[in-house]
Amino acid sequence: MSNLTRRSFLKSATAGTSGLMLGITIPASALAKDKPFKQDEFNPNAFIHLTEDGKTTIYCGRCEMGQGISTALPAAVADEMEADWEQVTVLQAEGNEDKYGPQATGGSASIRLMYIPMREAGAKAKFMLEAAAAKTWDTDIKNCYAKKHFVFLKNSDKKLSFGELASLAATMPAPENPKLKEKSDYAYIGKDLKRHDQDDVVVGKRTYGVDTKLPGLKYAAIVHCPVLDGKLKSVDKSAALAIKGVSDVVEIERLDVPYGSLGGVAVVADNSWTAQQGVKALKVEWDAGKNGIYDTKTYKQQLIANVEKPAQVMDARGDATTGLKNAKNTHSATYTGGHLSHSPMEPNASVVWVQDDSCEVWASTQSPADIQKVLGQFLKRKPKDIKVNVMMAGGAFGRKFKCDYVHEAAAISQQVKAPVQLIWSREEDMRTGYYHSTSAQHLQAGFDDEGNVDSWLQRVAFPSINSLFDKSVKRAPKGATKDVFNHPFGIENMQVESGEALAHTRIGWYRAVYAIFYGFAFSSFADELAHKAGMDPFEFLNKLYDNNTNPKQAEQIERSKAVLALAADKSGYHQRDKLPKGQAIGLAVHYSFNSYVAMAVHVDVDGDNIKVLNVDCAVDCGQILNTDGATAQMEGAVVMGMSLSLYTEIVFRDGQVVNSNFHNYPVLRINEMPNVRVHLIDSDKEPTGLGEPGVSPFPPALTNAIFAATGKRYRDLPIKPISV
Amino acid sequence: MTKTLIINGETVSIDVDESMPLLWFLRDRLEFTGTKFGCGSGLCGACTVHLNGQAIRACVTPVGSLADQSITTIEGLSDNGDHPLQKAWLDNRVPQCGYCQAGQIMNAASLLSQNTQPSDQDIEMAMQGNICRCGTYQRIKKAIRDAADELAKEA
Ligand code: FES
Ligand code: FES
Secondary structure, three states, rough: OHHHHHHHHHHOOOOOOEEEEEOOOHHHHHHOOOOOOOOOOOOOOOOOEEOOOOEEEEEEOOOOOOOOHHHHHHHHHHHHOOOHHHHEEEEEOOOOHHOOOOOOOOOOOOHHHHHHHHHHHHHHHHHHHHHHHHHHOOOOHEEEEEEEEEEEOOOOOOEHHHHHHHHOOOOOOOOOOOOOOOHOOOOOOEEOOOOOOOHHHHHHOOOOOHHHOOOOOOEEEEEEEEEEEOOOEEEEOOHHHHHOOEEEEEEOOOOOOOOOOOOHHHEEOOOHHHHHHHHHEEEEEOOOOOHHHHOOOOOOOOOOHHHHHOEEEEEEEEOHHHHHHHHHHHEEEEEOEEEOOOOOOOOOOOOEEEEEOEEEEEEOOHHHHHHHHHHHHHOOOOOEEEEEEEEEEEOOOOOOHOHHHHHHHHHHHHHHHOEEEEEEEEEHHHHOOOEEEEEEEEEEHHHHHHHEEEEEEEEEEEOOOOHHHOOOOOOOOHHHHHHHHHOOOOOEEEEEEOOOOOOOOOEEEOOOOOOOHHHHHHHHHHHHHHHHHHOOHHHHHHHHOOOOOOHHHHHHHHHHHHHHHHHHHHHOOOOOOOOOOOOEEEEEEEEEEEEEEEEEEEEEHHHEEEEEEEEEEEEEEOOOOOOHHHHHHHHHHHHHHHHHHHOOOOOOEEEEEEOOOOOOOOOOOOOHOOEEEEOOOOOOOOOOOOOOOOOHHHHHHHHHHHHHOOOOOOOOOOOOOOOO | OOEEEOOOOOEEEEEOOOOHHHHHHHHHHHHOOOOOOOOOOOOOOOOOOEEEEEEHHHHOOOHHHHOOEEEEOEEEEEOOOOOOOHHHHHHHHOOOOOOHHHHHHHHHHHHHHOOOOOHHHHHHHOOOOOOOOOOOOOHHHHHHHHHHHHHHHOO
């Protein structure tokens, strides 16, 4: 029984090193850092490994957390290589950005960054295999072509398998600029290829960070300081230490670097449950410090006050103040939203083994390089000396970008001198996370009788992610507000202001990030204006786009309008006057992370009972790598969008999170699942990511639908907060 | 004499504190990691296994209470991963991160063993306790309906 996990663990930990190996070249412009990618065509840890028996291993450098990247990118490699997908094994690459390029997996950037480099790696391999065949047959490479794991000789029945060619291919020179396939020749790209790991999932063999087992492993549980920058006052360890199986109680100090621990007390035992019992038996007192005053209810009121008065101007074009003063009609509204916890189903977990001369990590993570950096700082070792095995994450949504939990496991391992598995309880995961910002936005617009909006003021206030890196940050900086200013609506006089919002907790990226509340404000306010102007929201949105005459945004306008039209059409929006009483369809469209998504949400509202019947999602993410993967991402985004529209909100009182588990942080369950229909636009444009862009259109499409059905406008999310 | 229980057909002795939840007995004692930890409080369904064929939450079931009982985990649901639900899960490409799916499949298997032709409402009722944060619910519903159809054909 127990061998199962060990075996699959070993499989990912040790990969062979003979046969054909290929590295890839990543254009320096694609790298976040200016360090150029090391070009080494026969790097022993590179992306493709073909052995003499034909088995092909393709490494995925980007982290997998359920978004399907470890299928989408390797399938593109296999396609260019003409490999047979059935003979391909995908392995997660270890943390090493010199070898694998940027690995920090977020911002829906994997496909944008890696699509071409990975395809080129495949095309190079194919060329070398063909060259090897040409040499064997003593003919010109032009007479050889690869297909499904073989190289064929034209006009003959000769063929050689990839395995037979592997060793010779490894000696062939790699071409500089390999030719990539035409769209019409794709075997896997753009198809609904099955994910490489689902077979393992349904039999319980897919192993996650939480599943790592090592000989001599010790298990830890932890309780954190519940308030940011608070301190441990006292801890009575005696009751915990008296529990049979508990071996140690370890105090962990706050590590004041961006992804360091909040500080806490950990209990180490011979199994997780005993460690958890130990934590419950601790008597800990904390000194809350200055953030002990944090209360989200009063804070939100303060944010509202800060956006309903002039704030710091971040960007302006034309003269919005005069425009608003002289406008024929004006309207204003304030939108708010609460903190969110990512709450992936797998809580934070990792195994770390710190030894005198080595440190090895097995973690569900979105950013192995950050683990290397933080552990390097903590242990005073070189980041390169920290070996990170990237494990499959059981969901992440931005949370596992931050490695505080890995730092903690390292601190414990260092003390107890053994490999340690630290698993956070659900309660700790929910209470001491990095939260999506609570926010307030105040919007004002001026428009004429034909529904032309010529002035738009948007004041935003939310504690920004930048506060993680610089505690003096008092308001959202320009980098965080530029998406508002650059929104493709055609507004002549536009002003964006940022109101004061000091952070009292750790703020982090959450799937879709700021696009969640920006999308909510833009699409809600446009809908309000349409109703004020007495226009059909669909016509009104089109007018807003058509009024944009900036040639630089022409493509954005065209693609935004196309997804909007598609979602409206598919949903029956234009026939909505035939719907029974209580039913309506709301629209929203948002451009984020370089992709375009529109949603039409069809609701049936009866009093407080809001039922979402159908959601039509229209998507333009350029060229699609995997249609099934793209569809799944949209279905998931609807579920997350619906959870945060209706229910999820993290509440702080006296500096601490009040929510604790899924009973008071309710997420969407199957009984409320609407019928989601995803409509993908077939495009030849540059491929862009889809992990996040689907989240933001849902909330406004829902509240717009509710307004159309009932006349009630929801401007504060979630709309059905649970009282905790 | 130490108590024993049967896990996926094998007899195993309960050589831990009897109040340890079955979940941790499986995961840490037997290193049987297919069954997942999600909430520890019976709220998410990630830890669902079968007790004599019926779904239970392993995170809130003390292992000592299971003496001589028969437990089935995801690893033991079928011999070759060919339970109609496992096949339907693959045909419908259900898993995203996959972390919740062992619990989903075990819960669905328990449903189908009691109700071979569940209505949509039956499915929603029975599966409400299983959270999927990745949002695979639509495919789960479809996969359960497909598996039920398949079972009806076999019958
Ligand atoms: S872990 Fe048992 S129900 Fe959540
Ligand atoms: S597939 Fe990720 S939680 Fe269900």
